[in-house]
Amino acid sequence: MSDGIIRNYISREIIRDRAVALDNETPLLEEGILDSLALLRLVVFIQEQFGIVVEDVEIVPENFASVEAISRYIDSRGDRASRLGAT
Amino acid sequence: MDFSLSEEQRDLRAAAADFARGELDRDLEARDADSTFSRDAWRACARFGIQGLPIPKELGGGGADILTTVLVMEGLGYGCHDNGLIFSLNAQMWSLELPLVKFGTDAQKQAYLPGLIAGELIGVHAVTEPESGSDAFSMRTRVERDNDCYVITGTKQYITNAPIADVVLVFAAHPDRSKTAGISAFLVETDTPGFSVSRHLEKMGLRTSPMAELVLDECRIPEQNRVGPEGAGMAIFNSAMAWERSCILAGALGAMQRQLETCVEYARERRQFGQPIGKFQAVADKVADMYLRLEAARLLIYQAAWLGQQGSAVAAAAAAKLFTSEAWIASSLDAVQIHGAYGYMRESGIERDLRDAVASTIYSGTSEIQRVILSGMLGL
Structure with a gap:
């Protein structure tokens, strides 16, 4: 579910009216869709939208290379929060 | 939002100012003229605990939170007229030490942090x-x-x-x-x-x-x-810049407080046309504006530090850096103007604050870049 929200945000707020095709595998960093400022904005959006704190050490290509990677990262944070809440 | 200061934090700020007044300004006029770094002052800062202040205690640091670190740097800026020394300290703390704490391996932390904290290494x-x-x-x-x-x-x-x-x-x-x-x-x-x-x-x-x-x-x-x-370079750089934007001008708050007090004292004592120059509205207005800039800058920096501790302060940090740097230059110009010809003389030390302040709208992201970040965060 998070992939749709992330894809919509990137299309609406970052790509806007540029002619860029975006799917879950589009390489956001390699293609230059996410520059450093866009990445900061996206991180703030993720924190507000999903109620998680994105640590500096987590803002790495492995977690932000594509919509799919971001979604996977958000889901893992949710899982971690659930586990912490259960203990 | 709650960044009311504890008694301990106020005491630490005052202790830093007292320490700085006693030890750090030796031969400053000559060192400024010759572009000479003071290793003695650097080591004195390490003995006081400046370089290690925001580093966790388990890594040999002071374990202070970021707001407390900001307060100590503010005290340092108030007591110490050597803005260059404070700039060098900031450069090491925010751009090397904190990235090491956040991104470094245990071996890297053990290899470098003890020396950096003790003032034996510079980075x-x-x-x-x-x-x-x-x-x-x-x-x-x-x-x-x-x-x-x-x-x-x-x-x-x-x-x-x-x-x-x-x-x-x-x-x-x-x-x-x-x-x-x-x-x-x-x-x-x-x-x-x-x-x-x-x-x-x-x-x-x-x-x-x-x-x-x-x-x-x-x-x-x-x-x-x-x-x-x-590939983590951008994350490391952004992390360092976020802290720099929030905190690097904490020392400028102390410098602006010192400037304000010096200007008030001068405006009360210096007499022209049969009365203290502070009685002339043109001078009094400058002092009022200096106070206004200082208080607004202080709130923005405290807020950015506090929000950073909560997790995110992108816009607040850019606003703090942008406003404080431009306020410091404006107040430094006012301080020179209030002191007249004496303020323009090197022996006054007042013109040195102005020269030191000018760089603040350039380093750690220019004012133009801070405005790009702010407008970007606002959706433009």
Whole structure:
């Protein structure tokens, strides 16, 4: 579910009216869709939208290379929060 | 939002100011003229605990939160007239020590943090290049893998602390990758073959903080000196910049407080046309504006530090850096003007604050870049 929200945000707020095709595998960093400022904005959006704190050490290509990677990262944070809440 | 100060925090700020007044300004006029860094003052700061203040206690630091660190730097800026020394301290703390704490391996932390905290080692990071300033990730310094080493070649410019540094966190680009995903960071010891300080740079202000150009000529860096994973350079840089934007001008709050008090005292004592110059509205207005700028800057910096501790302060940090730097220049100009010809003389020390303040709208992201960040965060 998070992939749709992330894809919509990137299309609406970052790509806007540029002619860029975006799917879950589009390489956001390699293609230059996410520059450093866009990445900061996206991180703030993720924190507000999903109620998680994105640590500096987590803002790495492995977690932000594509919509799919971001979604996977958000889901893992949710899982971690659930586990912490259960203990 | 709650950043009301505890009694302990107020005491720490006052203790830093007392310490700074006693030890740090020795021969400042001559050192400013000669561009001389004071290693004695640097070591004194380490003994007081400045360099290690925001570092966790388990790593040998003071374990202070960021707001407390800001308050101590404010006290330091109030008591110490050597803005260059404070700039050098900031450069090491925010651009090298905190990235090491956040991204470094245990071995890297153990190798460098104790010396940096004790004042025995001096360090900084190196990002800026002749062709890439605000557009930092367009850097041309290249890194290529060679078995268990990395080979780095390039030139870094306007690097604070470079002539005195023992270790530099060097950012370099992998040539076959994009500029956002292809930057890595490496701890480079300055006695590494191929590493050299090529040119010392004379500055308008902050003259006691040495600056130089660095050359890396096929420097071979062991893999264990890479900080974070390959491609984490942008994350490391952004993390350092976030703290720098929030905190680097905390010392300027102290300097602006000192300026304000000096100007009030002068405006009450200096008489022209049969009365203190502070009785003239044109002078009194300047003092009121200095107070207004100082209080607004203080709130913005405290807020950015507090929000940073909660997790995110992108817009608040940009606002704090932008407003405080421009306020410091404006108040420094007012301080010179209120003191008249005396304020323009080097012996007054008042013009030195102005020269030191001018750089603040340039380093750690220019005012133009802070406005880009702010407008971007507002959705433009």
